[in-house]
Amino acid sequence: MEDSTRRVLQRLIRRIPTPQLKTTLEKWSGMTVAQRGSMDYTQTKWALTEKLLSLCEENDWTTKHITELEMIYVIDNPNQGMWHGFQLLDPEDDAHSVELTQFKEQFKSHLGELVRHVSVKIKKHTDEAVWIRIAWGDSFSRPNHLKPTYVVHHLQTPYVFVTGLTSKQKPLLSQALVLSTRHHTIKDANLSGRKLTAIRDLLMKQYQQVFPTNFPSPLAEKNETVSNPKIEREQAGPGAHRHQMACEAFGDGMLPQLQSAVYKLETKFKDHTNRTMTERDEPFKCIVKFESTNLLESLRYCAASGIASTPVTPLLSSIPLKGRNYFVITDNGPGPSSQMHQSQN
Amino acid sequence: MEPPHNSVVRTPLNSVIVQRRSKSKSYRQSYRSCLGAASRLGLTPALTARRLNTSRRAPKSHNISEKVNPEHLALLLKTEWKLSYVSPLYKFRHTQLKSYSRQLSAFIAAEKQQGLAVEVEGLQSGFRVTLSVVQGLTETDDDAETVLIQIHANPLFARQDEPQRSVWSGWLTCINGNTDYLHSLPKDFTCLPLCGCSGSEYLSGLVKSWFQQTFDCCFGPLEINHTSLQWLVALWTNCHMESSLQHLKMSWTLPVVPPLQVTYTVNPQDAWELWCSVRAGRQEEDEEEEEGGSIDIKEVMRLMQGLKGHFFRHFRLDLSAGSLRQVTTALGSAKCNGRIKISNSRYMITTLTLLTECALLKMPI
Amino acid sequence: MSSLKPFSKLPGLNTANILLVESEEQFQQSLADALVEETSVTVNVRLAKSLPLPLENEESRPRIDLVVFIINLTSELSFQSADASLKYLDPGYFLGKVCFLVTNARNASVPTERLDTVRKLAASLHCPLLFAEDQTPDGVTNATERLLTILKVAAGLVPLATALYLSNLTQCTVPLDIDQPSFD
Numbered sequence: 001m002e003d004s005t006r007r008v009l010q011r012l013i014r015r016i017p018t019p020q021l022k023t024t025l026e027k028w029s030g031m032t033v034a035q036r037g038s039m040d041y042t043q044t045k046w047a048l049t050e051k052l053l054s055l056c057e058e059n060d061w062t063t064k065h066i067t068e069l070e071m072i073y074v075i076d077n078p079n080q081g082m083w084h085g086f087q088l089l090d091p092e093d094d095a096h097s098v099e100l101t102q103f104k105e106q107f108k109s110h111l112g113e114l115v116r117h118v119s120v121k122i123k124k125h126t127d128e129a130v131w132i133r134i135a136w137g138d139s140f141s142r143p144n145h146l147k148p149t150y151v152v153h154h155l156q157t158p159y160v161f162v163t164g165l166t167s168k169q170k171p172l173l174s175q176a177l178v179l180s181t182r183h184h185t186i187k188d189a190n191l192s193g194r195k196l197t198a199i200r201d202l203l204m205k206q207y208q209q210v211f212p213t214n215f216p217s218p219l220a221e222k223n224e225t226v227s228n229p230k231i232e233r234e235q236a237g238p239g240a241h242r243h244q245m246a247c248e249a250f251g252d253g254m255l256p257q258l259q260s261a262v263y264k265l266e267t268k269f270k271d272h273t274n275r276t277m278t279e280r281d282e283p284f285k286c287i288v289k290f291e292s293t294n295l296l297e298s299l300r301y302c303a304a305s306g307i308a309s310t311p312v313t314p315l316l317s318s319i320p321l322k323g324r325n326y327f328v329i330t331d332n333g334p335g336p337s338s339q340m341h342q343s344q345n
Numbered sequence: 346m347e348p349p350h351n352s353v354v355r356t357p358l359n360s361v362i363v364q365r366r367s368k369s370k371s372y373r374q375s376y377r378s379c380l381g382a383a384s385r386l387g388l389t390p391a392l393t394a395r396r397l398n399t400s401r402r403a404p405k406s407h408n409i410s411e412k413v414n415p416e417h418l419a420l421l422l423k424t425e426w427k428l429s430y431v432s433p434l435y436k437f438r439h440t441q442l443k444s445y446s447r448q449l450s451a452f453i454a455a456e457k458q459q460g461l462a463v464e465v466e467g468l469q470s471g472f473r474v475t476l477s478v479v480q481g482l483t484e485t486d487d488d489a490e491t492v493l494i495q496i497h498a499n500p501l502f503a504r505q506d507e508p509q510r511s512v513w514s515g516w517l518t519c520i521n522g523n524t525d526y527l528h529s530l531p532k533d534f535t536c537l538p539l540c541g542c543s544g545s546e547y548l549s550g551l552v553k554s555w556f557q558q559t560f561d562c563c564f565g566p567l568e569i570n571h572t573s574l575q576w577l578v579a580l581w582t583n584c585h586m587e588s589s590l591q592h593l594k595m596s597w598t599l600p601v602v603p604p605l606q607v608t609y610t611v612n613p614q615d616a617w618e619l620w621c622s623v624r625a626g627r628q629e630e631d632e633e634e635e636e637g638g639s640i641d642i643k644e645v646m647r648l649m650q651g652l653k654g655h656f657f658r659h660f661r662l663d664l665s666a667g668s669l670r671q672v673t674t675a676l677g678s679a680k681c682n683g684r685i686k687i688s689n690s691r692y693m694i695t696t697l698t699l700l701t702e703c704a705l706l707k708m709p710i
Numbered sequence: 711m712s713s714l715k716p717f718s719k720l721p722g723l724n725t726a727n728i729l730l731v732e733s734e735e736q737f738q739q740s741l742a743d744a745l746v747e748e749t750s751v752t753v754n755v756r757l758a759k760s761l762p763l764p765l766e767n768e769e770s771r772p773r774i775d776l777v778v779f780i781i782n783l784t785s786e787l788s789f790q791s792a793d794a795s796l797k798y799l800d801p802g803y804f805l806g807k808v809c810f811l812v813t814n815a816r817n818a819s820v821p822t823e824r825l826d827t828v829r830k831l832a833a834s835l836h837c838p839l840l841f842a843e844d845q846t847p848d849g850v851t852n853a854t855e856r857l858l859t860i861l862k863v864a865a866g867l868v869p870l871a872t873a874l875y876l877s878n879l880t881q882c883t884v885p886l887d888i889d890q891p892s893f894d
Binding site: 228230231232233234235237238239305306307 | 729734735742743746752753754755756758759760763764770787
Binding site for chain 1: 623656
C-alpha cells in the first residue's frame, strides 16, 4: 500500500467525528461484513485509525477506495467549509437534454484535456444532485487528494455549487462545466455560505415565500386568538402589516440558513445637516457586513419589529430575491436621483 | 408592601452587571429612612456624583518610545489586555518591587500546591515573578509610576537548559488621573486604578487575590461602555493625518432573534473627512482657542450620527436600536467587554487617559 | 394630531386602565399578562409601540388612567421613541398619570449619561421613574406590583389618595450634582 493512501485515510478518519464514523463506514463497500462487525466504536479515535490502517493493508485499499469513503462522508455532511454558488448562462438548444452518463463522460474528458493530472470522481446522490470530487495536480505533480474540490450540480438547472476551489483552478473548472452542460458561460452568483442546503434552497427558491396580497393575512388572525380579552394592542394593524411586509421580503417560516451578507458601498454621502460632506464629489467608501446564525430570519425580525423600516429596502430584500449575498453598490452616475445601481460583476 | 429582599431583583448573569459605588452607609440609611418607599421610585440618592468628561484635549502624539524601555513598550503594544479597575493600594511602595516579586512567587507556588496531595519536587520553582516599574509612562507628577508584572514559567515538557516562557503579564497604571481625586486620598494610598491582564484566568485570579490581601484593595471588571467606545472612534479618527488608521471598523449588535451583528468598515480617508466636517463648525465658533485644542462630546455624537445616517440611508435600519460592541483601527481595538489592544505607541497615552478616567469612575467615594 | 386626554371619558366601575408604551414591544407583553391577573380590580391593558394612538380605536378605548413609558436603556432608540411620543399626551396626564419604567439600567454597556437623560426628563415632567428587571419572573412580578399601586391611585380606587398627591411624593428628582463635571 502506498504511503499517500495511508495519509489520505488518516486525514479522513481524523476529520470524521466518531458518532458519524459508523454510519459512514456502513455505507461504504470497502469492508466485508465480518470486518464491519469487528469494529469497536467505543474505542478512541487513535485506536480506530490504527485498526482501519491495518485493514487498509489487509484489503489492499487504493486511493480510489478512500476517496469513495470521503465522498460518502461529504455527501452526508455537506455543511462544512465555504460553498460558493455559480450560475450557468446562455444554454444551447440541447442543454436540457443532457443526462447523467453523457455529462459524466463529457466532464471527465474536458477536464482531462485541460489538466494533465487530475482525478475526477462523479456520484449521483438520491436528491438528483450530481456530486463531483476533483483532486487537482499539474503537469509535474500527481493529483493532491488532501485538498479536493467538491462540485454539486443539479442537472437541468443552471446552478452549480463549489467548495474548496482556488482561483487558479476556477477557469479550468468553469470551462469544463460550461462545455459538458452545453452552456455558453458561467458566472459567479455572488452567494456563499457554510450551509450547502441553505444556498441551494435560496437559489432554487425552495423556501416558504409570501406574495403581496390585498386580503387580510391569516397571520394577523393567528395573533388575535391567543391574547387575553383584557389586553388590547392599539397598533395591531400596523404591526401585522409590518410582519406581512417582512415576510414578503424574506419569506415565511423557517428560512435558509445564510450566515452573512456583504455590501461594498461607494455612494455619495448625503446629509442635509452636513453641507461639506454632501457637496463632496467623491463617494463615501465603506463595507458593511451583516452576520447572524440565520441572517434572513434576523433581517425579517428587524423589519417586523420596526428596527428596519418597511417597506424593506431593495438592498436587503435583494438577498433572497436575487439569491446573492455579496453586493457592490455605486451611485447611478451624477444627478439628483438617489437610485442605487447594483452592478453586476 | 413587599419584603425588602424582594424589591431588589438581580439581573441574570448573562448581562454584565455594573458595580455601583455607594457613599457611606449611614448617610444613605438616614436618607432612605426619611423618604421611605420613595427611594425605590427612582430616587437613588448620591450615586450619581461623577461622569465622564464631556470634552477632552485632542490627542497629541506622544513620542513615548524615547522614554519607555523598548522591551516593555513592545510587550504593552503586542498584547490584547483584559481591563479591570483597582481601588487605591494601601502601603504600596515602588521601592519594594523586588520583595513583592518574591512574595507573589511564593504565593502562587503555595496556591498551586494546594490542589496536590503529594508534594511534587521542584514544582514551586516553576514560576518566576517580576514586578518592575515602566519608567516614563506617566503624564503628570501626580500619576503614580506604572507597574508591570510578568510571570515566567518552565514549559511543561522542558529540557533543563530551555529558557522560561512568559505565561502571564499585567500592569497597573494611572495616566492623567484626576488631581482632585488623587489629592483627596489619605497618605499611604497609591492610586493605580487601571489594570490590564493577559494570560490564563487562573493566574489573573491569583495575582489579583495577592494584591487584594497585601494592599487591601479590590478589583472589578472594567467594561468599556457605549460612550467610551464612541470616544475612541473619534479620538482615533482624529489621529489619521499623523498616523494612518488603515480602516475604521465598528461592530454593532442588534437585539433581534437570532442576534444580528453589523460590521461597518469605513475607508479611513472618508472617515477623516467626515470628522473634519463635523469639527469645522466648531473651529469657526471659537477661533481664539488654540487650534484643535479640545474635542467635545457633541462632535463625537455628530460623527456617530453622520456614520449612522449614511448607514440608515441605504439599509433603512437604525443602528441606534443596537449597541456598539467593538471598535478597531490600525491604532488599536477596543471591545465592550473590556478588552483593549493599543497598537501604536504614539497614541497610547491618549487611550490610557480615557481608560484611567473610566476606572476612576468606579472608585469608591 | 390627536392627543390622548385623561378625562374625556367616564371611568368604569372598579376598573383601572393602563397604557404601556414600548418601542421594542418586548417587556410590555409579559407585564400585561401579569397586570391582568389582578383580582381586586379589573385591569385593562392597552399596548402601544408609540404615540399617537390610532384614531380608529378611539371609540373602543376606555379612559386611560395611567400611561407607562417603558425605556430599555441598552437601546438609544427606545428613549428617542418615548421622548417623541410624549407630545401626544394631554398636559392633564402629567398631574400624576404618567410614569417611566426603565429596564437594563445595570447593564455595563449602558453609559451613565443615558440614565441621566431619562432621569432629567422624568424630573422635568414631575413623573415617577421606576426601575425594573425584565428578564426574570421575579422582576416582572415586582414591576407589576409597583405599577398596580400607582395605577389604583391614578384610577381613583384608593380612598383619600389622588394621583396628584401621590406624584408629589414619588416624582423623580434630579440629584444636585448630576451636571457637575468631575474631571478637568
